[in-house]
Amino acid sequence: MKHKILVTGGTGYIGSHTIIELIRDGRFEPVAVDNCSRSTANTINRIKKITGVQVPLYKVDICDKEAFFKVFEEEKNICGVIHFAAFKSVPESMHEPLMYYRNNLNSLENVLDACAQYHVPNFIFSSSCSIYGEVPKLPVSESTPVGQAFCPYAHTKQIGEEIIRYFAAIHPEMNNVILRYFNPVGADMSGLNGELSPDKPNNLMPIIMQAGIGRIDKMTVFGTDYDTKDGSCIRDYIHVSDIARAHICALLYAIEHRGANNCDVFNLGSGNGVSVLEMIHAFEEVTGIKLNYELGGRREGDIPAIYSNSAKAAEKLHWSCQHDIRDMVTSAWKWEQELAKERKAEK
Ligand code: WQD
Numbered sequence: 001m002k003h004k005i006l007v008t009g010g011t012g013y014i015g016s017h018t019i020i021e022l023i024r025d026g027r028f029e030p031v032a033v034d035n036c037s038r039s040t041a042n043t044i045n046r047i048k049k050i051t052g053v054q055v056p057l058y059k060v061d062i063c064d065k066e067a068f069f070k071v072f073e074e075e076k077n078i079c080g081v082i083h084f085a086a087f088k089s090v091p092e093s094m095h096e097p098l099m100y101y102r103n104n105l106n107s108l109e110n111v112l113d114a115c116a117q118y119h120v121p122n123f124i125f126s127s128s129c130s131i132y133g134e135v136p137k138l139p140v141s142e143s144t145p146v147g148q149a150f151c152p153y154a155h156t157k158q159i160g161e162e163i164i165r166y167f168a169a170i171h172p173e174m175n176n177v178i179l180r181y182f183n184p185v186g187a188d189m190s191g192l193n194g195e196l197s198p199d200k201p202n203n204l205m206p207i208i209m210q211a212g213i214g215r216i217d218k219m220t221v222f223g224t225d226y227d228t229k230d231g232s233c234i235r236d237y238i239h240v241s242d243i244a245r246a247h248i249c250a251l252l253y254a255i256e257h258r259g260a261n262n263c264d265v266f267n268l269g270s271g272n273g274v275s276v277l278e279m280i281h282a283f284e285e286v287t288g289i290k291l292n293y294e295l296g297g298r299r300e301g302d303i304p305a306i307y308s309n310s311a312k313a314a315e316k317l318h319w320s321c322q323h324d325i326r327d328m329v330t331s332a333w334k335w336e337q338e339l340a341k342e343r344k345a346e347k
Helices: 013-025 043-051 065-074 090-095 097-117 152-169 204-213 240-255 276-287 311-316 325-346
Strands: 003-008 028-033 078-083 122-128 175-181 183-185 219-222 237-239 263-268 293-296
Touching (some): 003 013, 003 240, 013 028, 090 097, 090 152, 152 263, 204 219, 237 325
Parallel strands (some): 003 028, 078 122, 175 263, 219 293
16 A cells, blocks of 8 residues: 655645655655645656656645545545645845735645644645755755744745644644755756746756856856855755655655654755855756856855754655766756757747
């Protein structure tokens, strides 16, 4: 009997890659819930093309409690919920704070409410390294104090974690795991599923890919005067499939009641700090393409450097990264070329 897992945000970037890994693992039966406001239902077809499995999709707004609860009436014996569905753009959250608080917190409250009401024993929460804010010491471990949130997006993740802690305290029957992602990048190694960025993405990897394939003329390195190895910002990039597989490890940790308490938190990072310039050079080396970029000023809200100590996840979740920077760039580039092929076919 496979464990039925409800994946909110299941047609999104990390959600869809997690569904693919749940299927590949063989012990799980994923069900997707997503209103597709920031993704497309066609991702279900991409998942089928990769895995051969037609995953059920409930096109529902999780903030619509009545509609969302209907999914739990339909889908019996749900073993766990993985909650990805949230808005996650740092700059957008600065311009639309109330939209972020409303969407990210109301959806979380409805998910927890449903888990309690329909006796779902395991809950996995998609959190973020952005909750640490600017950190005094690197690498960042789970015991690093949570800092001042630098944007409403990060603040919704901080508040979300607190909500889960208080919820877990009155629901000893549930096992809750909070996963703090560093910088997820790349695509499924098949190149047939990846990040569907908006036309003007904010994040580094999709922008490098768009500059590489010529969708944008050039990209800008935001700041080369930081106190880092080459003056550009340092981040802990991690392959999206490694992040996806960590959710399986977290589910098993919860299902097998391996936690000392019923609410645990883990960093998910590679532990390697990579600079913007290093990522650009990795792209050039992997693809043989000279990237057109300029050196520009700092971007508001950026912190100079952050990377993780993910030893706790390695020890407790028996999880480790399988993919290096080369795989991240290779898979992202393969996906960008797949998208270009699809765009050409649509013309
Ligand atoms: C990385 C670096 C930019 C674009 C992300 C997510 C956030 C959270 C944490 C999950 C920065 C530089 C970028 C460009 C550049 N993830 N850059 N030129 O800011 O670390 O935040 O990870 O919750 O949701 O947004 O990632 O990819 O935006 O930037 O120089 O054109 O690349 O300045 O130093 P960031 P990013």
